[in-house]
Amino acid sequence: MQCVHKAGRYMAAGVSVVGCFLFYLLPGPAAAHIIQGAQGGFGSGFAHPLTGPDHFLAMFAVGLWGAQMGGRQVWTLPVAFPLIMVVGGVIGMLGVPLPAIEIGVALSILALGLAIALAWRPAEWIALILIAYFALCHGYAHGAELPLSADPADYAIGFVLATGMIHLFGIGVGLGLNKPMHGRLSRALGALIGVGGIYFLVPALLAA
Amino acid sequence: MALGLLGVIAIALLAKENPFARWILSAVFAPERLLAQFGLGVACGLVSARVSGAALLLFGLGIVAGSVGQDWLLWVLYNVPEGPTHLFLTGPIAFLAIGLALIPGARLLPWLLPLAAIVAGAMLSLAIMLTDPSLHDPAFTWTPVLAAFWIVAAVSLTLQAFRHGWFPIFGRILGSWLVAIGLLYGGASLMPILRPPPPPTDTSQESTRGAEMNRTIPALPAPQQPEFPGGIERPPPP
Numbered sequence: 001m002q003c004v005h006k007a008g009r010y011m012a013a014g015v016s017v018v019g020c021f022l023f024y025l026l027p028g029p030a031a032a033h034i035i036q037g038a039q040g041g042f043g044s045g046f047a048h049p050l051t052g053p054d055h056f057l058a059m060f061a062v063g064l065w066g067a068q069m070g071g072r073q074v075w076t077l078p079v080a081f082p083l084i085m086v087v088g089g090v091i092g093m094l095g096v097p098l099p100a101i102e103i104g105v106a107l108s109i110l111a112l113g114l115a116i117a118l119a120w121r122p123a124e125w126i127a128l129i130l131i132a133y134f135a136l137c138h139g140y141a142h143g144a145e146l147p148l149s150a151d152p153a154d155y156a157i158g159f160v161l162a163t164g165m166i167h168l169f170g171i172g173v174g175l176g177l178n179k180p181m182h183g184r185l186s187r188a189l190g191a192l193i194g195v196g197g198i199y200f201l202v203p204a205l206l207a208a
Numbered sequence: 209m210a211l212g213l214l215g216v217i218a219i220a221l222l223a224k225e226n227p228f229a230r231w232i233l234s235a236v237f238a239p240e241r242l243l244a245q246f247g248l249g250v251a252c253g254l255v256s257a258r259v260s261g262a263a264l265l266l267f268g269l270g271i272v273a274g275s276v277g278q279d280w281l282l283w284v285l286y287n288v289p290e291g292p293t294h295l296f297l298t299g300p301i302a303f304l305a306i307g308l309a310l311i312p313g314a315r316l317l318p319w320l321l322p323l324a325a326i327v328a329g330a331m332l333s334l335a336i337m338l339t340d341p342s343l344h345d346p347a348f349t350w351t352p353v354l355a356a357f358w359i360v361a362a363v364s365l366t367l368q369a370f371r372h373g374w375f376p377i378f379g380r381i382l383g384s385w386l387v388a389i390g391l392l393y394g395g396a397s398l399m400p401i402l403r404p405p406p407p408p409t410d411t412s413q414e415s416t417r418g419a420e421m422n423r424t425i426p427a428l429p430a431p432q433q434p435e436f437p438g439g440i441e442r443p444p445p446p
Contacts, residue, residue, distance in 0.1 A: 042239050074377060075377045075380050075381060078381050078384070079311065079380050079381055079383070079384040080384075081384075082384050082385055082387075082388035083384050083387060083388060085388060086387075086388045086391040086392055086395075089391075089392050089395065090391070090392075090395050093395055143392070143395075153240065153294060153299065153300075153393045154239060154240070156389055156392035156393045157239050157240065157243060157389050157393065158239070159392075160385050160388045160389045160392065161243070161385065161389075163385075164381060164382070164384075164385040167381065168378070168381065171377075
C-alpha cells in the first residue's frame with residue numbers, strides 16, 4: 001500500500017514538473033536576455049530568470065545534473081556556475097564583443113539536457129569546464145544588460161538569488177528523482193530539456 | 209521565528225502611516241542588508257555554538273569599530289569610483305566577506321567567520337550612518353543594530369535547531385551567490401549608467417525624402433543663453 005502511495009506521489013511530482021516544462025515550451029518570445037528601457041530593480045531582477053525559459057532551463061539542468069552525478073558535483077557545479085557567470089557578466093558590462101552568445105546559451109541547454117538524458121558522468125574537471133563555458137555565455141548575456149537597468153545593484157541581487165533558487169530546485173528534483181524507476185524520470189526530464197535546447201537553438205542559428 | 213514574522217507583519221501594517229516604520233522597511237530591511245545578515249546567520253548556524261557566539265560578539269565589535277573609524281573608512285572608500293553613489297559599496301564588501309567565508313566549507317568556516325563578522329559589522333555601521341535621515345536620533349541608530357542582531361540570531365538558531373546533512377551544501381552555494389552578487393553589484397556600480405543604443409537609421413527612399421523635406425524647414429533659433437554665468441538673467445531696464 002505504501003509503495004502505491006509512493007509511486008503515486010512520484011507520478012504526481014513528475015507530472016507537475018513535466019507540466020511546468022511543457023508550459024515553458026509553449027511558443028512565445030525568448031525574453032530572458034532583454035531589458036526594455038530603464039527598468040529593473042530587485043523585483044525585476046528576481047523575476048528575470050524565472051520568466052525567461054532559456055535561463056530557467058539551463059539553471060535547472062545544472063542542479064539536476066549535479067544531483068544525478070552525486071558526490072562533490074552536487075555542490076561544485078552550482079557553486080562554480082555563479083562565480084564564472086560573474087566573469088562573463090563583467091566582460092559583458094565592459095562591452096567586449098563575444099560572438100554567438102545566443103547560440104552558446106541554446107547549446108548549453110541542449111548539452112546539459114543530453115548529459116542528463118544519457119546519465120553521462122564525466123570527470124569533475126570536464127564537467128566544470130563545460131559548466132564554465134555555459135556560465136560565461138549566460139553571464140555575458142546578462143552582464144551586457146545589467147548597467148541598462150534602473151538599479152543595477154538591486155537587480156543583481158534579485159537576479160543571482162533567483163538563479164541560485166533555480167539551482168536548488170534542480171538539485172531537489174534531481175535528488176528526489178534519482179531513486180524511483182532507477183533514475184529514468186530524471187533522464188526523461190533531461191531529454192525534455194534537450195528538446196527545449198533545440199527549440200532555442202534553431203532560431204538562434206537562423207538569426208546568426 | 210513566529211514572533212519575528214508577527215513583528216515584520218506589524219511593521220508592514222504600521223508602515224502605511226508611520227514614517228519611522230516606513231524607514232525601517234525601506235532601509236533596515238533593504239534586500240542589500242537583509243541578504244548580508246541572512247548570510248552571516250547561515251554561517252553562524254553552520255559552526256559550533258561557541259564559535260557562533262564569538263562571531264556575534266565580533267559582529268558587534270565590528271559595528272563599534274566602524275562607528276569609531278568611520279571617517280577613515282569613508283576616506284578609503286571615497287577613492288573608489290562611483291563609491292559615494294552606492295553607499296560606499298558597503299553592501300558588496302559585506303557580501304564578499306561573508307561569501308568567501310562560506311564557500312570553503314565547514315572546515316575553514318570557524319577560522320574565516322570571525323574576520324567576515326568584523327567586516328560585516330563595520331560595513332553595517334557605515335550603512336546605518338549613511339542612511340540615517342535624522343540628526344543623530346538614537347532610534348535611527350539602535351533600531352538597525354537590534355534588527356541586524358535579531359536577523360543573524362534568528363537564522364543561526366533556526367539552523368542549529370534543525371541540523372541536516374545538506375546544510376553545508378546550502379552554505380557553500382549561498383556563499384557563491386553572495387560572492388557573485390558582490391562582484392556583479394560592485395561591477396555594475398562602477399560602470400557608468402548606459403543608455404540604450406539609438407534606433408538604426410532607415411535608409412529607404414521614404415526616409416530620404418523625409419530628410420530632404422526637413423532640410424527645407426528653417427532651423428529654429430538656438431535657445432537664448434543667459435548672459436551671466438550661473439543662469440542669472442539681465443535685470444529689466446529701469
